[in-house]
Amino acid sequence: MHKKPYNFLRSILTGVIFLGLLVYSPRFFQIDYNWDFSILPGYFWHEGPGLLLKGLGNTLWISVVAILLGIAIGLALTFGRMSRDKILSALTTGLIEFIRGTPLLVQLYIAYFFIGTVLHLQPITAGIASLALFAACYFAEIFRAGIGGVAAGEILAARALGFKERQIYRYIIFPQALQRVLPAMLGQFTSIVKDSSLLSVIAITELAKAGREAVLDSFKSFEIWFTVALIYLMLNLFFFGVFYLCRFLRQKKSA
Amino acid sequence: MQIFETKEVRLSFVRGHEVLRGVDLVVNRGEVVVILGPSGSGKSVLLRCLNGLECIDSGKIIFEGTDLNDTRRMAALRRKIGFVFQDFNLFSHLNVLENITLARVLLDRISPAQAQEEARKLLAKFGLAEKERAKPRELSGGQKQRIAILRELIGNPDIMIFDEPTSSLDPTMVTEVLGLIEEITREKRTTLLVTHEIRFARRVASRIIFMDQGQVVANTTDIEGFFNRPPTDGIADFLSHIHR
Numbered sequence: 142m143h144k145k146p147y148n149f150l151r152s153i154l155t156g157v158i159f160l161g162l163l164v165y166s167p168r169f170f171q172i173d174y175n176w177d178f179s180i181l182p183g184y185f186w187h188e189g190p191g192l193l194l195k196g197l198g199n200t201l202w203i204s205v206v207a208i209l210l211g212i213a214i215g216l217a218l219t220f221g222r223m224s225r226d227k228i229l230s231a232l233t234t235g236l237i238e239f240i241r242g243t244p245l246l247v248q249l250y251i252a253y254f255f256i257g258t259v260l261h262l263q264p265i266t267a268g269i270a271s272l273a274l275f276a277a278c279y280f281a282e283i284f285r286a287g288i289g290g291v292a293a294g295e296i297l298a299a300r301a302l303g304f305k306e307r308q309i310y311r312y313i314i315f316p317q318a319l320q321r322v323l324p325a326m327l328g329q330f331t332s333i334v335k336d337s338s339l340l341s342v343i344a345i346t347e348l349a350k351a352g353r354e355a356v357l358d359s360f361k362s363f364e365i366w367f368t369v370a371l372i373y374l375m376l377n378l379f380f381f382g383v384f385y386l387c388r389f390l391r392q393k394k395s396a
Numbered sequence: 397m398q399i400f401e402t403k404e405v406r407l408s409f410v411r412g413h414e415v416l417r418g419v420d421l422v423v424n425r426g427e428v429v430v431i432l433g434p435s436g437s438g439k440s441v442l443l444r445c446l447n448g449l450e451c452i453d454s455g456k457i458i459f460e461g462t463d464l465n466d467t468r469r470m471a472a473l474r475r476k477i478g479f480v481f482q483d484f485n486l487f488s489h490l491n492v493l494e495n496i497t498l499a500r501v502l503l504d505r506i507s508p509a510q511a512q513e514e515a516r517k518l519l520a521k522f523g524l525a526e527k528e529r530a531k532p533r534e535l536s537g538g539q540k541q542r543i544a545i546l547r548e549l550i551g552n553p554d555i556m557i558f559d560e561p562t563s564s565l566d567p568t569m570v571t572e573v574l575g576l577i578e579e580i581t582r583e584k585r586t587t588l589l590v591t592h593e594i595r596f597a598r599r600v601a602s603r604i605i606f607m608d609q610g611q612v613v614a615n616t617t618d619i620e621g622f623f624n625r626p627p628t629d630g631i632a633d634f635l636s637h638i639h640r
Contacts, residue, residue, distance in 0.1 A: 294481065297481070298481060299487070300449060300474075301447055301474060301477075301479040301481075302474065302475075302479075302499040302503070302547070302551075303499060303503050305471050308503075317488065320489070
């Protein structure tokens, strides 16, 4: 009974959106623009790797390094936050909340203009460090939730059996936590790939900046930006593909 | 020969409210000691202290001549103490065989093949052979508790401690778990059991300890005497309520 008004409103909203699309869609094809996709291959390969391919390469390695560093720092932050040492726990919590509570763009500016100036950091170092720390704080919360989800009774039973704390983590907590955190981690991986585009603001030629340069060079903004968007999408689909393949193989193994 | 001895054990979780108020207790090798008492009397907490799962405020707990307060070898000593929880606490990501053999392989350092052979013998002996590949979620409560008992038993501990092993089970499954515990007691393995199954306690106990408000109120080997002529009115009242 209660669902009816909600369903009705939803139907109205869907109808309005479809109607809008129907009315406005012809305009997309009526604009005065000469589509020319023939310029694209040159930006991938022209007597060597082109702008977009170089940008893609940079995005890839920056993302992978940020993910690996992020996981390592994230694990350390998790243990820091869960530590019995109240000072360590408070400091770690403060850092995590600060990073999660401020935009990555602002953190990048601080890392590049302030910390980078003080420590004489290269833009790429400041950029990757910012991205890795940003990712680490999200990973830390994902890990904490995963570890917290393991039944306390199982940990107690392992302790009663004579397992040492290190062994409890290795054989009881981590295998269960890993299962729980994998989907959330996958989401974080894709976020990092997308967030790496922000590094363009500190003069790092990753895929988004390469796209901007290609647009300035060719004036073919639509073709270039659609292509850049497609590449980001494909990258993330690749991550999803690897994740589901791993899950499929794991299920097949345990069956 | 004494396996456990506790001297003046005291413990409080909240300042001013002691859960254990000077517990003195001796468990001798081969004994089946049943601890009875109302809820909140400190029975389960005492058992956890014996296994080092709770740290006591004062007093001494001596296990086979070693003071548990002084030892850094707690993990190794725990291999000699089998501890069965009320809620089974099987490792949910492992199957039955892995649950039983994990500690044997990792802590006792025997080969996985040998551990599996031992586990399979135990499973067959107690009618659980067909469950070796099952995950805990696929088992009934009674089966889970029997597996939890076998997980401890395979390490051949010097004492088996049971903390209300049938409290989380529905009545139809209690019998199968009690049957297994009774079989263990028949093998002359030292056993310390907290239970509300009075008839079972009367049948298997060689010593009865009654706790109330964190203290040992009665400690006797005269089992029939304890049940027929309860030493205090409080115990008589408790037993009459349980029997009802």
